[in-house]
Amino acid sequence: DGGITQSPKYLFRKEGQNVTLSCEQNLNHDAMYWYRQDPGQGLRLIYYSQIVNDFQKGDIAEGYSVSREKKESFPLTVTSAQKNPTAFYLCASSTRQGGETQYFGPGTRLLVL
């Protein structure tokens, strides 16, 4: 089955710790995205990538980093510089950057200990 997988489902971060969220897709999509969702709010764009080895900052990139070494994978690192990391993180992909439909993974909930 084609789709997007995210792991882990829940992640706990200690003070000062960097954590990495995994996102993998087997849809052969070129573009991938990371969004953050807080209770009662819409999705906010963190980073996006249109092609391997290239990515751009979204609206709330501070405290986050990404890499795109493979077409299938777009991991997100939440660094210690992100002071309020508790949120639901969603990864998405689309055939290409543009007016194409984005398909989402199941999400990772990050909690701070």
Added chain:
Amino acid sequence: EDQVTQSPEALRLQEGESSSLNCSYTVSGLRGLFWYRQDPGKGPEFLFTLYSAGEEKEKERLKATLTKKESFLHITAPKPEDSATYLCAVHTGRRALTFGSGTRLQVQP
């Protein structure tokens, strides 16, 4: 700056009671409007894409329409399983999607 506003924030319906959700947008150059359904603790599930004013799309009890300023998601004779948060998003060709904050729909039996 692109803006998307969804109303109401929350809606409670009785089973079979039809209603509409609104998504109004202020953008320069709409290239697509998207509707998603999101269940608690899960990723959004794609429902519809609308590209031009006057366009309509249907899926089971849902029907999405688009004008130059807003989109409606009409729910006909809803069932409890239609309970979810419905998200609207727009694309203007600049970057990724801009999302509204969603409408939480609860359908009571």
